[in-house]
Amino acid sequence: MFGRFHPLFTQTGVLFGLAGLATVVASCARELPVEPRRIAISPQLVPSNDNFGGATAIAGLPFVDNVDITDATLETGETPPFCAFGNATGRTVWYSFTPSQTGWVSATINAGFNTVVAVDTGSSLTSLIPVVCRSVFGGTSTFQALGGTTYYFQVDGMFGGAGALEFRLEAIPPPPNDDFANATPISALPYSNTVDLTAASREAGEPTPSCFFSSSGRTAWYSFTPVESRSISGSVVNAAFSTVVAVYTGTSVDHLTEVSCRAFGGLVTFRAEAGTTYYFQVDGLFGQAGPLEFRLDVTPLPVANFSFFPFDPSVFDVVQFFDQSFDPGGVGFQVEQWSFGDGTTGTGGFPTHQYAADGDYTVRLAVTTFDGRTASTSQTVHVRTHDVAITKFSVPNAASAGQTRRIVVGISSKRYSETVNVQLLKSVPGGYQSVGSLTQSVPVRPGGRTTDFAFSYTFTADDARVGKVTFKASAGIFGARDALPADNEAIAPPTTVNDGTP
Known part of the structure; x- marks a missing residue:
């Protein structure tokens, strides 16, 4: 069969014969077509808002968007968020928001990796002005957005992290008791209420607390009318910032008389008269604001206590007494009355006394705070003259x-x-x-x-x-x-x- 040219290959190929073994090389351009090899290549899923110019415009709040930044990039001229301190991943996406009126907003990210969000204003990528920045190193993503101003949100991962994330932008409403006229009424004591001062404001004519010069001007109001006269104390707890509480009487926000004031978390304590309405103004200090808890309660009684020296006096010793009483209301003591147990008395915080004869003397201290609360205590002084x-x-x-x-x-x-x-x-x-x-x-x-x-x-x-x-x-x-x-x-x-x- 292979001893001579086979008619089948006379036009389509060449026949080589050697010792009965033939190798055939055939051209199959027409007779035997070959399928091309296909290699699967995944296309890059670059987010549509990868670049500043393609920032997703936010039409209204609340806004929620899910995006995968795995294939996002850092475009030419783009600066990583400053609060990442060089640890940004460099896979950013952008959002823009132009509020119609001034208000407080908060941007948050939910992701399975560390993230950073920077908020800027400006007209181009190279002329952005930072507003706020939040990362794992600290900072805040809450700010006051001015009506008519466009804000750009740059979202990135940190430490090489990337993947799917959720971006949220929400409006923070002012507290319901932001204004004096809407002061939250307190019906009974003890009272506790949590309020967020982030979006609170200071209304026209509102007084500034006298006990500190740098209040934030984001206030909330409470009112209380006691049915009996007694000392009460207001305070702020569970706040991550310094606060101030002021107490007023009056009928309108521009006709108030300050009764008491206390800054930096202390108790504001005063004697409240039955039938009088008292207004409590709560504010932050140094421009700070956020959630806090306001408390109002009956002021605890003072705790009377004293010591003396020497502890083993003789008739030759002048005994020095020390008032060590404590007022949990923070008002302090107006009167300290002493009875030395031998028919003599004294006043003040550090009186002295000398006993005429050996004996056991019951010394009594009675204290009265500036707001009228009282307490007393007694100790036995053993006078022994050893010689x-x-x-x-x-x-x-x-x-x-x-x-x-x-x-x-x-x-x-x-x-x-x-x-x-x-x-x-x-x-x-x-x-x-x-x-x-x-x-x-x-x-x-x-x-x-x-x-x-x-x-x-x-x-x-x-x-x-x-x-x-x-x-x-x-x-x-x-x-x-x-x-x-x-x-x-x-x-x-x-x-x-x-x-x-x-």
Whole structure:
């Protein structure tokens, strides 16, 4: 079959024969068509608002849009959001919004990765002016949008993150009690209410709290008319910014009289008279605003307390008293009245008193706050005059080295039986050295008699080399303070010491 040219290939190919084996190369341009190889290539899904010029226009609020920024890009001349601090992914999409009237708006992003949103104004990509910026490093995406101004929102990932996200732009309404005329009425105490001051404003004629110069001017109002006269306290808690609360009376926003004011989260406390309507103005400081909780409650009673020094006084001591009372209402104390328990009285925060005789005295302190709240407390002051004295000190006039002699210290107690310790010391070059100590009971003895503390001392060759020894005694009371310690020490006349040779 392959020994010669086959008629089949005479026009379509060439036949090669070799030892009965033929290789055929055929041109199949017409007879055997070949399908071209197809390679699947996914097209880039670049968001339609990838560039500033294609920013999605937001017609009204609230607005929600879902977008995937995986294939988004950073166009030529585009600057990453400044609050990303160089950590933006560089895959941005854009939105634009032109409000018809001035109001507060908030932009938020929900995504499974870290994001950043910057808000700018301007007419072109290269002339944008930052308004606010929010990222994982902080900042805010809430701002006051001016009517007729176009705002551009640049949305990006951070730290290389990208994917599907949800962008939201919402209007923040002012609180319902933004104006004085719409003050929220408080019917009973205790009262608590949460309000967001972000979109609050200051109306014409509204007063500025006197206790701080830099309020934000975003106020909310409350009113309360007590049915009984008593002290009440208003406060702001759970706020992430500094606040101020002012209290007024009056009939209109431009005819108010301030009653009290407190800034930086303290209690504003005052005495509210029954039947009088009080208005509470709540504001932020330093331009700050946001959610907060306003509380109004009956003011707690003060807590009376005091201390004194010395804590173990004698009749010779002038006792110093210290008022340590606390007012949880923060008003402070107008009056401090003292009764010292011996028929005498005193006033003020730091009075002094001296007792004429030993005894147990009940001291009472009564305090009154500036708004009329009262409290009292009492303590027992134990006056004890402990007094022992060294009234005798017997030492030998002369002694020899190696000789043991008796040394006696006589102690007297004038008022109480005491447990007394006596230390005996001897002179050495440069000071004194301990010889020994004795402890025993010292009763009160009539006629000035003493209780003797007897020591034995053996004189040494060192004493003989010096030629003399001076003894010193010191007495102390166990468990008490000696009222007159000056007579608790005594130094005896020197004892002459020789070496014992004739």
